[in-house]
Amino acid sequence: MSETVISVRNLTKRFGNFTAVNNISFDVYRGEIFGFLGANGAGKTTAMRMLCGLSYPTSGSGTVAGFNVMREGEMIKRHIGYMSQRFSLYNTLTVGENIKLFAGIYGLSKQVTAKRSEELLARLKFSSERDTLVKALPLGWKQKLAFAIAGIHRPEIIFLDEPTGGVDPVTRRQFWEMIYEAAEGGTTIFVTTHYMDEAEYCSRVSIMVDGEVRALDTPTRLKQQFNAGSMDEVFRMLARDAQRGE
Amino acid sequence: MKFFVCWPAMRKEENKVMRNNLFALVKKESLHILRDKRTMLIVILIPVVLIVLFGFAISTEVNNVNVAVVAPDRTNGVNDAVNRIAHNDYFTFCGYINQDEIDQQLRSGKVSAVIVFAPDFDRRMEQIYAGLPSTPIIQLIVDASNVNSAGAATAYMQEILLGTESQQAMFETRMLFNPQMKSAYNFVPGIMGLIFILVCAMMTSVSIVREKEVGTMEVLLVSPMRPTKVFFAKMIPYFVISCVVLIIILLLSYYLLHVPMSGGVWGIFSMSLLYVLLSLSLGLLVSIVVKTQVAALLLSGMVMMLPMLLLSGMLFPIENFPKFFEVLSNVVPARWYIEGIRKMMIQGSPFVAVWKEFTILLGMTVLFFGMSLLKFNDKLE
Numbered sequence: 001m002s003e004t005v006i007s008v009r010n011l012t013k014r015f016g017n018f019t020a021v022n023n024i025s026f027d028v029y030r031g032e033i034f035g036f037l038g039a040n041g042a043g044k045t046t047a048m049r050m051l052c053g054l055s056y057p058t059s060g061s062g063t064v065a066g067f068n069v070m071r072e073g074e075m076i077k078r079h080i081g082y083m084s085q086r087f088s089l090y091n092t093l094t095v096g097e098n099i100k101l102f103a104g105i106y107g108l109s110k111q112v113t114a115k116r117s118e119e120l121l122a123r124l125k126f127s128s129e130r131d132t133l134v135k136a137l138p139l140g141w142k143q144k145l146a147f148a149i150a151g152i153h154r155p156e157i158i159f160l161d162e163p164t165g166g167v168d169p170v171t172r173r174q175f176w177e178m179i180y181e182a183a184e185g186g187t188t189i190f191v192t193t194h195y196m197d198e199a200e201y202c203s204r205v206s207i208m209v210d211g212e213v214r215a216l217d218t219p220t221r222l223k224q225q226f227n228a229g230s231m232d233e234v235f236r237m238l239a240r241d242a243q244r245g246e
Numbered sequence: 247m248k249f250f251v252c253w254p255a256m257r258k259e260e261n262k263v264m265r266n267n268l269f270a271l272v273k274k275e276s277l278h279i280l281r282d283k284r285t286m287l288i289v290i291l292i293p294v295v296l297i298v299l300f301g302f303a304i305s306t307e308v309n310n311v312n313v314a315v316v317a318p319d320r321t322n323g324v325n326d327a328v329n330r331i332a333h334n335d336y337f338t339f340c341g342y343i344n345q346d347e348i349d350q351q352l353r354s355g356k357v358s359a360v361i362v363f364a365p366d367f368d369r370r371m372e373q374i375y376a377g378l379p380s381t382p383i384i385q386l387i388v389d390a391s392n393v394n395s396a397g398a399a400t401a402y403m404q405e406i407l408l409g410t411e412s413q414q415a416m417f418e419t420r421m422l423f424n425p426q427m428k429s430a431y432n433f434v435p436g437i438m439g440l441i442f443i444l445v446c447a448m449m450t451s452v453s454i455v456r457e458k459e460v461g462t463m464e465v466l467l468v469s470p471m472r473p474t475k476v477f478f479a480k481m482i483p484y485f486v487i488s489c490v491v492l493i494i495i496l497l498l499s500y501y502l503l504h505v506p507m508s509g510g511v512w513g514i515f516s517m518s519l520l521y522v523l524l525s526l527s528l529g530l531l532v533s534i535v536v537k538t539q540v541a542a543l544l545l546s547g548m549v550m551m552l553p554m555l556l557l558s559g560m561l562f563p564i565e566n567f568p569k570f571f572e573v574l575s576n577v578v579p580a581r582w583y584i585e586g587i588r589k590m591m592i593q594g595s596p597f598v599a600v601w602k603e604f605t606i607l608l609g610m611t612v613l614f615f616g617m618s619l620l621k622f623n624d625k626l627e
Contacts, residue, residue, distance in 0.1 A: 052468050074470065082468040086461035092281050093274065104270025105469045159468075 002029035005157055005188045006051065010060035011069075013046050020046040022211035023060065028190060030156075033183050035202030036192040037231075039239055043211040044192045045161065051190070052159055053077045065156045078106070081150035081158040085165055087142050089149070091135035095126060098134060099149060106153035120148045140171035147178055151187065158182065160191040164198065176201050196232040205231070207238055214238050267471055271479035278453070279483050285449070293441050293491055297498045300433055309336060311399050312357040314343045323368040327384075327407045331361070334406060336399075352389050352422060359399060360387045361407070374416060382418035390421035434499050435587035436560035438518065439580040440551075441495070442488055442525050447550050450484050450529030451542040459538060477622050481526045488522040499591070506594055513590050513597030520607050521583045527614035528579075534621045554580040582606045 006028035013021040021043045028034045038044040049055045051064050053073030062069035065079040082088070089098050099120060103113035121127045124144055134142060143163065150158050160179075164172045176198070183189055183203075191202070199205050199219055206216040215222055215238060219231055228234045279286065313331055317324045332339035340357055351357045362385040364370055370383045386403055390396040404417055457463040466476050496514065499505040507514065528550060536542045555561060557571060558580035564572060575581045586603035589595040597604075 054464075054467060074472070077468060078470045080468075082465060084461050084464050088462055088465035090274065090278075090462060091460075092278055097274070097277065101270050101274045102469075104273075105267045105466075105471055107267055107470065 002031065004028065005030045005066075006034075006062070006064050006190065008051070008060070008062040008069075011047065011050060011057050011062050012059045013043075013050060013055070014058040019211055021050070021057075024208070024211075024213045026206055026213060026216055028157075028188060030188050031183055031186055032203035033179060033189045033191065033201065035199050035205040036190060036208070037194070037196070037199055037205055037235065038192075038208035039194065042208040044208050047208070048159060048161060048190070048192060051076075052080060052082060078153075079156055081153070081155040083146050083150040083158070083160045083163050085162045087146040087163075089134045089142060089146050092133065094131045094133055095121070095137070095145060096130040098145070099152065102149050103152050108153060116152055120152065124148055140167055140174070143167060143171070143175055144178060147175065151182060155187070157188045157190060160189065162192055162194065164193065164195065172198070196230065196235050199231040199235075207235060209238055209241070268475045268479055271466075271471065271476065272482050275453075275479055275483045276486075279487070289445050289449070289487065290491065290494070292444070293437060293495050294498065296437050297434065297495065297503065300503075310338055311336060311359060311395075312338050312340050313359045313361060313403075314340045314348075314351055314357045315361050315363070316343055316345055316348065317363040317367075318365045319363070319367055321366075321368045323371055324363045327361075327363070330406050331403070336402065348387060352387065355389075358389045358396075359403065361385070361403065362387065371416075383416050384418070386417060386419045388419065388421050389423055391423050393421075396421060432588070432592060433560075434495070434503065434505055435584045435591060436558075438492075438495055438587060439521070439554065439558060439560060439584045441491060442518070442522050443528075443546075443550055443554055443580065445488055445491060446484055446522055446525030447529035447532065448543065448546040450480060450526055451532040451536070451546050452539050453484075454480055454530065454533035455536055455539050455542040458533075473623050474619065477530065477619065481530070484526060484529075485522060489519070492518050492522075505591055507591050510590070510597060513600070514587060516597070517583065517586050517590070517600065517604060517607070520604070520611055521579070524579050524607060524611040524614060527611065527618045530618040530622065531614060534618065553578050557581065558584055560584055579607060579610050582610075 004027045006026075008027070009025045011021060011024050012019065024047060036044055036048065046055070050057050050069060051062065053064075053069070053076040056070060056073075064076045067073075067075040067079070069076065090101070093101065096117065099117045100113060103116065108116070118127075121130060124141075126141070126145065129137070129141075134145070137145070147158075147160070147163065150160075164175055167175070172195075179189055179191070179201075191198075193199070202219065204216065204218050205222065206213050208214070215225075215234070217225065222234050223229070223231065226234045226237055228237065315328055315331075317328070328339065331337050343351060343360070345362075348360050348362075352360060364381075364383040364385075367383060370380055373380045374383070384407060386400055388396045388400050400419055400421075454463075457466070467473065471479075492515070496507070496511065500507055529546065532542055532545050532549075536545055553574075557564075557567075557575040557578045559575065560580065564575055564581070567575065582603045586600040586607070589600050589603075590597065
């Protein structure tokens with residue numbers, strides 16, 4: 001079977017009296033596109049933050065890229081890529097400068113940076129835009145650039161936090177092409193989203209409700225299990241009983 | 247070639263030193279700042295404009311000094327002296343007044359100086375020439391609001407009143423309205439205190455909070471950059487700007503305003519750099535506590551600039567404060583900085599004389615720096 005790149009057991013996060021993430025357990029395999037779904041307030045972002053080394057679990061354990069979530073946060077950070085909701089690029093810098101910055105942050109040497117920068121720009125057909133300020137780029141391009149930059153240091157896993165907000169369906173589809181390509185190359189993609197149609201694109205999907213994982217399987221099997229025509233329906237059935245969120 | 251091919255060799259790079267990622271971040275900060283031309287302009291221009299304006303508003307020239315005379319006996323000697331003043335281009339003789347009018351004339355600004363001749367002037371003058379001891383026979387009462395020109399006017403009057411026969415012993419001089427003889431350039435330390443708080447505390451805090459607002463801070467935290475490095479990367483460009491501004495201010499003060507700075511430039515530099523570090527730490531503390539840029543501005547403004555303006559001794563002398571505020575001003579870092587700089591720049595004290603101010607500032611810097619470093623690291627949780 002495939003190698004496990006993320007492994008989570010009984011992971012819990014409490015803030016005072018409030019349990020944001022309640023005893024979740026799952027595995028993610030190399031090369032898959034793992035969809036992490038849930039309504040706002042369900043605990044997805046908190047869970048993801050723990051996996052990225054951004055916060056410590058209250059209890060439970062987890063390994064990401066082979067490193068312990070509790071003790072080896074710094075090593076995790078070096079081996080993952082991250083793209084935030086707001087595309088994580090600096091608007092006042094140019095495309096080229098953003099690439100150089102993040103390459104520098106991840107410790108890539110000048111030569112490697114230059115090479116990867118060329119490849120990246122060619123792949124995105126951005127070579128002419130190297131000196132354009134990011135704020136002048138259309139949203140869809142920013143999104144693609146952010147994703148490409150998230151992978152500049154060739155991480156094993158790329159975490160995407162609601163990466164397709166505010167973009168039209170055609171652009172979203174193109175973006176997912178990039179995600180497919182990355183997964184085919186062996187990179188594992190961990191993506192949170194609240195667009196249920198995107199759930200269909202994932203290898204496996206987990207749905208969080210009220211801090212717990214209520215479903216975890218491939219989209220096809222989930223639809224069978226819940227007798228639903230779409231992931232949207234599956235989600236609504238699970239979310240009906242939710243105490244938290246919208 | 248597939249762009250995203252994942253190389254298992256990544257694990258070997260674990261021990262590779264994270265080369266120069268601090269430098270990458272500092273470069274980014276610098277680019278941000280340099281591209282924000284409006285802010286750059288303000289930061290550099292404010293001190294320049296302030297100093298030049300104040301400097302030129304205070305003229306050191308003696309020109310059209312209005313003079314009144316009090317002379318109970320209008321003897322020959324007195325008339326001669328008065329004529330010399332009246333015929334001098336720089337002075338304007340405004341007439342004889344009475345003893346009791348002196349205060350009102352000076353206060354209202356009608357005259358800038360009053361010359362009072364002693365009674366029995368001629369005989370007393372003879373006595374002095376004969377070498378016999380005598381009290382001064384001419385009293386000069388000068389409006390010393392503008393210390394520089396008052397000093398020059400006084401010296402000039404002494405020279406010309408009795409022609410070649412003037413002697414120091416003949417004169418008694420009283421400088422009014424400025425008993426401490428505070429020179430116009432006393433505002434320079436105040437300006438320095440203000441500028442650095444502005445640049446370092448306000449701008450740093452706004453810049454960091456902006457990243458929080460936009461969302462790029464999260465990306466930095468997720469990256470292998472240790473929070474401490476992010477911390478330093480934010481501080482370094484503003485530190486450099488502050489040094490540039492400091493140099494500009496010192497150059498302007500020395501060459502344009504002729505501020506003595508006899509205490510030694512290095513002392514002034516060290517104290518200023520310490521103060522800059524202090525302000526940077528304060529800016530960072532503010533940025534940790536607030537969530538929006540507006541709040542950052544408000545907090546730095548209210549909590550830092552206002553006490554600084556009112557309590558630091560920059561505008562109002564601390565000795566005049568009610569006891570409560572006098573005690574409170576001890577907590578304002580700017581108070582110690584301005585005092586130290588004043589001593590060195592204006593009084594010409596050597597660095598050792600300001601050890602007390604320096605130590606207090608050092609203590610405060612260590613405290614705030616430590617606090618902000620700790621809180622910044624806590625941000626992870």
